[in-house]
Amino acid sequence: MIVAVCEEVLPSHLEKISRETGEEVLLYSSVKEIPNPIKESLEVLLAYGLSFDGRPIATFEPFPKLRWVQWFSAGIDDLDICELAARGITLTNASGIHIKPMSEYVLMCMLYFEKDMARYQSLKNKKQFDRSKLVGELTGLKMLLYGTGVIGQAIAKTLSQFNITICGVNTSGKTVPYFQETYTLEEAEKEIGNVDYVISLLPSTTNTRNFFSKAYLQKMKPGSIFISIGRGDVVDEQAVVELIQSKVLRGAAMDVFRQEPLPADSPLWECENLILTPHMSAKSIYYMDRCVDIFVKNVKARKGDGEMINVINTSREY
Structure with a gap:
């Protein structure tokens, strides 16, 4: 039974x-x-x-x-x-079981930022037809993905067709399929300032909780994007908001949170240039x-x- x-x-x-x-x-x-x-x-x-x-x-x-x-x-x-x-x-x-929806989620977020969809939505709301600003492409971007297990590999495989330099982070730094480079957590701290996208797939363990602190996130490249789809308690959410508001980060996508449901008074709700989804990237x-x-x-x-x-x-x- x-x-x-x-x-x-x-x-x-x-x-x-x-x-x-x-x-x-x-x-x-x-x-x-x-x-x-x-x-x-x-x-x-x-x-x-x-x-x-x-x-x-x-x-x-x-x-x-x-x-x-x-x-x-x-x-x-x-x-x-x-x-x-x-x-x-x-x-x-x-x-x-999450590899397909989470791969599609990351791709969606990257296209959202590179194609400046927030701006287009704002123009739509204003009924303005403005073609004056060009958008970016995925080609030539560099990303650092923390977590190279089955989900990380699936994301890397999906993005590999877009001519993106994909680097992974794991505990040993061992080579993993679909990643051009892999780093240990210590090595990644030196590399984080050289990439356009940082993606957290980290699980919640005694070694990873609060890993993405404000001090750590500040090492990111100015104008880069942070995507959090692992576990919420590995990220300092207030730091993400502050770094976006100060223009250190161009934006972020947050799908997991320290407290779920996310409280109504969380500053994440009002933060511009931030994609916020209710822990649905895997569903x-x-x-x-x-x-x-x-x-x-x-x-x-x-x-x-x-x-x-x-x-x-x-x-x-x-």
Whole structure:
């Protein structure tokens, strides 16, 4: 038996899981609704956006026999990783399902700024037909992408056809497909002032939180663009606003935030030359279908048909 706690799971998804794995799936809207007898015997939990008694970090204390959590998100910062590691509970996530929408999102943001779409919208509102200012192109630009995993590689592959110099940043500086150069975090600090676009795909870990501080962001090239689509707590949001207002940055795109939903009093709402989206860069109409495909594959692997994918190393937090 499998329990799913995920509002976006549809009856068609449950039918597919049962049909392809032979497992019964019980769906609940919250952990509180799961009957105690089921909690006490449950071994497999399929979940996304869990909330345990309003706690910001999910704990799995109510499930003494839990052996595996399939998390329908790439980010796992809402989970008590230490508890999972201590109890030997396998954690798998939905890494890889975001590559198409996130690649398209980055491309959209870059075209928005290079084609000066904010100006055209302003002219439209004023009913002005003004062709006096030329726009840029993606050709010849240089970007620095922090995070060279499957999403980073997909973004780099998508952008490679536009004759952009694409550099990546990872912990080791090892060579990665689709990146012309790769740097360690230390090396990237010296390179950040030489690129036109800086893109954060960094996960939220003890080593990355507050990584893009004001002091760090100030090292960016004057007139460059910052795009944040990894995790919100790695970025100093106030610093982004100040650097745009002072013209150090030409603009930014923010899809993830330190607090979500973003508070109404956040200065990001009123900041010009800033694309603001509500943590949607990874989402599309195909999101849950792709999650279910991963889960079905892992259920089969757990029964001996192949190997489980997207298994999280809980000691590294990703």
